Amino acid sequence: MAVYQYRCVDHGLLEVARPIGTAADREPCPDCASFAPRVFTTPQLSFGSAANRALLDRTECTADEPAVVSAVPSRRTPPQVATNPALARLPRP
């Protein structure tokens, strides 16, 4: 989804969320129902860190394009445990 901005002559800017590439040239204003022309703005591509952007992208993808599993996940091998004798003396939970 992308947020597109439109400007109503009487009520100012309004934002409409649409899938990328599907923005109309004009949108009806929610206050007066007159058609507001689109305002072209710079894309807001950098929200926070790369990890935050990746999280937002993954979250958005799960809504629009959920991942499909086509096979049963393989069995995990148990993690390798260090065999240091000093670690064996540590208390266990």
Ligand SMILES: [Zn+2]
């Ligand atoms: Zn308006």
